[in-house]
Amino acid sequence: MSSPPPAEAALNEAPPEQRLHRWSWLFVLLMQLRQFLLPLVALLVFGNRGDRDQMWSYLAALVVIVVLVGTSVLQYLTYRYRIGRDAISVRSGVVSRNRREIPFARIHNVVVHQNPLHRLFGVAELRLESAGGARPEAEMRVLKLSQALALEQLVRHRGQAVVAPPTTTDADLDAEAVTPPVDDGVLLQLSTPEVVRIGLLSNRGWVVVLAAVGASFQLFPDGTVTDAIEEGGRQALGYANGLHPATWVWAVAAMVAAAAFWVLLRVFSVVLALLRYHGFQLSEQERRLTVVSGLLTRLRSSVARRRIQAWTLRESLLQRWAGRRHLRIDIAAGVSEENQRRDLRELAPLATPEAADALVQHLLPQVQWPPAHWQPVQQRGWWRLSLGTAVWVPLVAAAGVWNEVPWAAVILLWLPWSAFRAHRQMARMGYHLDDQYVAVRGGWWQRWWRFAELDKLQVLRLSRSPLDRLLGTASVWLDTAGASGSVALCLRYLPHAEARAVHARLSAALAQRRLRW
Incomplete structure (x- = not known):
């Protein structure tokens, strides 16, 4: 490598634009073909009602594929990015040209995604996410794995630890990331038996069953699957009636069938858990958290600790019997539906209550978790x-x-x-409020705890329904950036006077925060 230019020249010199990996067009094409797969299959399968129709079906499918290939190549040729001192500049678009300047300070979450094909070619997809966006700020499909990891480090250090960042090139990125970045502290690591336990304690198997049913109706919309199931059930019942079984035999057969179906669901759940959480590792480096997981598709997600907005602990009945919990966070970063369920928001997919509490205490040293006292809710309602x-x-x-x-x-x-x-x-509902954070708990069959630091609160609302007016109660609703999930941060069914006092206290805390700003 040649020696870098002087500092003054490096500051004034415009960094060169760079392209994606030369095979990036192929991955874009495969992504588009996946979206058009079912229409193409339907066109080829159900459009062949004669020689002439068959020819037009093949011709139409060929035209669609040629258009997709041309679009993918044009996207590769027109996509450019430049690594600057404080920001990444992205230029893209075939008909409408777009240029985006993404400051390093604005990037809140970095996701490095690798499916099996990515791993075969030694490449990765990089997504840069910011707060409040429904989509990532930039999606780079695809980069060399070394370049993707080097860009992740650039964001991690916010451009401060990179030598002469304005003149960073592909060769420099490769030299900086010959090996993946080493994480200093491993906070949580799941072994294979623990990942299997995740599957056994969840109901993810229903996802496979429902997906199979939906796919069958998509591929065979004329009722072929329904007719086959009805015919098979009719023959099985006819054969069973011919044997003249006793009532207890029917009961035993029903229980065996239910048990077999339950075992099949657990097998599906274990397989999905292995695909998603194999090699799960939560680590911390320079006040940034990084999660790596996945068996076939590897996902590496990184976010700064200060971007954590709220925390949620949950445990189902099976998890409680097994002495396990699930820890999830909300972060100030927008995320698309595609990766909403697979990112850093799951800090601990499964951990003992002691390990989950210790993780919270490590990441929030200024708060005392769990609270020593919970304020209960009145039982009369x-x-x-x-x-x-x-x-x-x-x-x-x-x-x-x-x-x-x-x-x-x-x-x-x-x-x-x-x-x-x-x-x-209602007996288990309660809340905790001090000078550092606010927490609520609820659930009985499915228990949960949700809490957030007072500095992270964005919206505060006092609400009273007609039933609340009748019973003399009120609810205090709280909101943070990046709030997600089915559990709301809400102090429900408080006496009206108590709710007003809590609302006033939190309003004062928010006012002090604005003054600090």
């Missing part, structure tokens, strides 16, 4: 949690009896269970 069930269950039962379905009245047995569950949920 517990029935409101089962109010919806108390309305629709009798209506469904009455409609069934009216239509001469006497066994429909059995659904009324759900009412006492719903009331019991609502009482237990």
